[in-house]
Amino acid sequence: MNLFKIIADLEKVDPEMTARLTHRRSALTLLGDLSKKFALAAAPIAIGSAFNKAMGQNTLSAVNDVLNFALTLEYLEEDFYAQALAAPTLAANLTTGSAARNAIQTIKNHETAHVTLLKGALGTAAVARPASFNFGTAFATYASFLTFAQAFEDTGVRAYKGQAGTLKTAGNPNNVLQTALQIHSVEARHAAHVRYMRRAVDPLAASQYGWVTNAEANGAPAAVYNAGNPATTFPAESNFTQAALDLRTQLGTTYTAAEVSEAFDEALDNTTVLAIARSAATF
Amino acid sequence: MSKHLQTPETGQDLGGALQKPIQRRSFLLYTGATVAATGLLLAGCDDDDDNGTTTTVNLGSGDVGVLNYAYALEQLEAAFYAQVVATPYSGITADERTGLTAIAKHEAIHRDFFKAAITSVAASQIIPGLTPDFSKVNFADRNSVLTTAKTFEDLGVAAYNGAGALIKDNTYLLLAGKIVSVEARHAGYIRDLLSNGDFAGSDVVNASGLDRALSVADVLAAAQPFIKEKISGDNVGK
Structure with a gap:
C-alpha cells in the first residue's frame, strides 16, 4: 500500500484539499513525520476523513x-x-x-x-x-x-x-x-x-x-x-433539470429558470x- | 398533448368544465387526445349516460401509482391557482398577486413534470386530465380562496409525507422530497396570509414537531369533493 501516493492522488483530484482543511493538513503532515508503523496504523482514519472531505458526499449509511x-x-x-x-x-x-x-x-x-x-x-x-x-x-x-x-x-x-x-x-x-x-x-x-x-x-x-x-x-x-457533492446528485438550488428533463423547455409550456428553480x-x-x-x- | 393541458394560465377549460354537460365533453377530449388512454383503467367508460354517472380514474399500483397520485393532486392545485390568477379576489394586493402567481407557476410545473415523467416511463398507465370542481369556492372572496389554498397545500404536504415510504425507487423518493418542501413553503406562506404566525399551526404540526402524514385513502377522501371523477387509489404503492 503506497499511502503517500494515495494522498498525492487525492490532491490531484482536489488540489486544495489540504490547504482548505487546516486540521486535515496537520494530520497529513503528521503522517509524513511519523514512523512508518504508526503512519500505517493511523492511515485508515486519516485517509477516510480526508477522502470524505475531498469528495464530499453523503458519508452516512446507518x-x-x-x-x-x-x-x-x-x-x-x-x-x-x-x-x-x-x-x-x-x-x-x-x-x-x-x-x-x-x-x-x-x-x-x-x-x-x-x-x-x-x-x-x-x-x-x-x-x-x-x-x-x-x-x-x-x-x-x-x-x-x-x-x-x-x-x-x-x-x-x-x-x-x-x-x-x-x-x-x-x-x-x-x-x-x-x-x-x-x-x-x-x-x-x-x-x-x-x-x-x-x-x-x-x-x-x-x-x-x-x-x-x-x-x-x-x-x-x-x-x-x-451545489453539494457530487453536484450531479446535489445540484445548486438554481437547478432546472429534473429526471433528465429541462423543465424550462421540455414540459410543453415554457417556464423561466427562476420559476423552475423555485418549484423544486x-x-x-x-x-x-x-x-x-x-x-x-x-x- | 391536449391543448387543454397546455393553457393552464387562463383557467378557461376549468371554468367551463364546472358545467356538467361540458364535463363529459372534456373527458372525451382528454381520452381522445392521447394514445396513452388505451391503457387507462377507467371504469364506466362505456357508459353513455350523462345522468350523474361518474367516471372512475384508477391511479394504478407501484411507483407509477404514486406518481399518478402526485400528478392527480398537482393537477388539482394547478387548476385552482390558475383560476385564482385568472380571476383575482377582491382587494388582492400587488404582493399577494406576485406570490400567488409564483405558486400557480410552481404547481403548473409540478403537474407538467409528472405528466412528462410518467409518460416517459409508463405512457400506458398515466391518468387523464381530471376535471376539477371548485363550485364551493368563491374566487372573488379572499378568505374563501386562501382557506381553500391552505387546505390544498396542507393536504399536499401530508400526502407526500405519507407517500414517501410507499416509493420503491430512490430517484422518485428524492423527487418527491424536492417537491414536498416547496408545498410546505407554500403552506407556510398561505397560512401567514390568513393569519400571520400560523405558518406551522398546531392543527398541522403536533407536539412532537411533526407535520401531518396521511394515507392515500385519507388524502383522496379530502380531495375528492374537488374532483369530478371518482379517484381510486387502492393499489398506490402496492
Whole structure:
C-alpha cells in the first residue's frame, strides 16, 4: 500500500484539499513525520476523513448515523433560537407578545421537540449535545439574526432531503423515513416564515418570498444554496433539470429558470451541510 | 398533448368544465387526445349516460401509482391557482398577486413534470386530465380562496409525507422530497396570509414537531369533493 501516493492522488483530484482543511493538513503532515508503523496504523482514519472531505458526499449509511446527524443540526437550531430569545440586542425586536417573538418561540419549540424525538429514538446511541454553540456576531442586529435563521432553516430542509434515500436503503425501520419527512416539511414551513420576516427588515431580502429563487442567497452564505457533492446528485438550488428533463423547455409550456428553480428544492450531502453549520457556528 | 393541458394560465377549460354537460365533453377530449388512454383503467367508460354517472380514474399500483397520485393532486392545485390568477379576489394586493402567481407557476410545473415523467416511463398507465370542481369556492372572496389554498397545500404536504415510504425507487423518493418542501413553503406562506404566525399551526404540526402524514385513502377522501371523477387509489404503492 503506497499511502503517500494515495494522498498525492487525492490532491490531484482536489488540489486544495489540504490547504482548505487546516486540521486535515496537520494530520497529513503528521503522517509524513511519523514512523512508518504508526503512519500505517493511523492511515485508515486519516485517509477516510480526508477522502470524505475531498469528495464530499453523503458519508452516512446507518439509520443511527443519519439520526445523529439530524440531532446535531437540531441541537444547533434549538440553541440558536434559545440564544436569540435571550439576546439583549434583539429584545427591542422580539418584545413579549409580539408576532415576531411568538413566531421565533414557535420555531424554537419545534426544534426542542425534534431534539426530544431524535434523542428518544436513538436512546443511548444519541450523540451528546455540544458543550456550547458560539454564533459569533449573529445576534448583533435583528437583520443579522434573521439572516442566520434563514440560512439554518434552508440548510435544514436540504439536509433532511439529502438523507431520505439513505433511510430507505437502510431498510426504513419503524418507518423512520416518514418521521424524517414530517420534520423536513416543518423545517420548510419555518424557512418560509423566516424568509418572509426577513423581507421587512433586510434590504438584501426585500423581494424574496418563502421559496428559493435560483440560488439567490440574498445576504445569507452562498454555500447554503450552492451545489453539494457530487453536484450531479446535489445540484445548486438554481437547478432546472429534473429526471433528465429541462423543465424550462421540455414540459410543453415554457417556464423561466427562476420559476423552475423555485418549484423544486434541492438536497445536500451531510458533509457539505456540516461544513455550512461549522462556518456559521463554533461547536 | 391536449391543448387543454397546455393553457393552464387562463383557467378557461376549468371554468367551463364546472358545467356538467361540458364535463363529459372534456373527458372525451382528454381520452381522445392521447394514445396513452388505451391503457387507462377507467371504469364506466362505456357508459353513455350523462345522468350523474361518474367516471372512475384508477391511479394504478407501484411507483407509477404514486406518481399518478402526485400528478392527480398537482393537477388539482394547478387548476385552482390558475383560476385564482385568472380571476383575482377582491382587494388582492400587488404582493399577494406576485406570490400567488409564483405558486400557480410552481404547481403548473409540478403537474407538467409528472405528466412528462410518467409518460416517459409508463405512457400506458398515466391518468387523464381530471376535471376539477371548485363550485364551493368563491374566487372573488379572499378568505374563501386562501382557506381553500391552505387546505390544498396542507393536504399536499401530508400526502407526500405519507407517500414517501410507499416509493420503491430512490430517484422518485428524492423527487418527491424536492417537491414536498416547496408545498410546505407554500403552506407556510398561505397560512401567514390568513393569519400571520400560523405558518406551522398546531392543527398541522403536533407536539412532537411533526407535520401531518396521511394515507392515500385519507388524502383522496379530502380531495375528492374537488374532483369530478371518482379517484381510486387502492393499489398506490402496492
